[in-house]
Amino acid sequence: MWAFGISRCVRHNGANVTNDSVAAVARACPKLTSINLAHNPRVTDAAVVALAEHRPGLLSLNLAGAGAVACIAARLGGLEHLDLHGTPAVATTAWSPRALADGCPRLRYLHIGVPASSVPVSAVVAVLWQWPPALRTFVAPNGPAGPTAAAAALAP
Numbered sequence: 001m002w003a004f005g006i007s008r009c010v011r012h013n014g015a016n017v018t019n020d021s022v023a024a025v026a027r028a029c030p031k032l033t034s035i036n037l038a039h040n041p042r043v044t045d046a047a048v049v050a051l052a053e054h055r056p057g058l059l060s061l062n063l064a065g066a067g068a069v070a071c072i073a074a075r076l077g078g079l080e081h082l083d084l085h086g087t088p089a090v091a092t093t094a095w096s097p098r099a100l101a102d103g104c105p106r107l108r109y110l111h112i113g114v115p116a117s118s119v120p121v122s123a124v125v126a127v128l129w130q131w132p133p134a135l136r137t138f139v140a141p142n143g144p145a146g147p148t149a150a151a152a153a154l155a156p
Contacts, residue, residue, distance in 0.1 A: 016040075017037060017040040017042065017043055018042050018043070018047075019042070019043060019044055019046040019047040019050065022035075022037065022043060022047035022050055022051065023046075023047065023050035023054070026050050026051050026053070026054035026055050027050075027054050029055075030055075032055050032058065033055075033057065033058060033059045033060065034058070034059060034060035034061075034081075035051065035058065035060070035061060035062070036062040037061070037062060037063055037066050038062045038063065038064040038065055038066065038083070039064065039065040039066070039086075040065075040066050041065070041066065041067050042067070043063065043066040043067060044066075044067045045067075045070050045071045047066075048061075048063075048071050048072055048075055048076065049071060049075060051075075051076065052071075052075035052076050056076070056078065057078055058076055058078065058079065059078065059079060059080045059081065060079070060080065060081035060082075061076065061079055061081070061082055061083070062081075062082075062083040063082075063083065063084055063087055064083045064084065064085045064086050064087060064111070065085075065086040065087060066087055067087070072100065072103070072104070073099040073100045073102065073103025073104055074099070074103055076104070077103050077104055077105070077106075078104075078106055079104045079106065079107055080106050080107060080108045080109070080134075081107075081108065081109040082100075082104070082107060082109065082110050082111070083109075083111045084110075084111065084112050085111045085112060085139065097112075101130065101131045101132065105132040105134065106132075106134050107131075107132070107134060107135055108134050108135060108136045108137065109135075109136065109137040109138075110135065110137070110138050110139070111137075111138075111139035112139065
């Protein structure tokens with residue numbers, strides 16, 4: 001088994017990245033703290049499970065446009081940076097902002113930029129009011145009720 005001292009894995013565009021390749025990187029890179037899997041639709045929750053199994057100390061995960069989100073909170077509770085913008089599952093019941101808030105208390109950056117009609121800003125704002133204090137940056141859904149509306153709703 002090879003082991004590499006890589007701490008960051010940057011994005012490889014396209015559909016060539018699979019759950020198996022993510023698992024191989026997770027196994028081979030014991031110092032991995034950040035991985036960018038954006039725009040790889042073949043990356044699913046199986047990749048998140050592999051990352052959690054082999055790299056539970058992962059701090060930054062970019063799944064923008066990928067197919068995985070359902071098990072992040074339960075598996076990668078130490079995340080500080082999470083990008084899910086454009087991820088189809090964020091617009092479904094597979095994603096729960098409350099579960100993410102409870103499961104990832106160290107999260108400082110969260111980007112969910114999906115169409116505003118998919119995730120009502122009011123629902124996200126309700127969760128943000130109860131979010132752990134570590135969260136410093138939240139990028140709300142795009143569209144007419146996007147970041148400005150969320151920021152206004154969060155203002156004291």
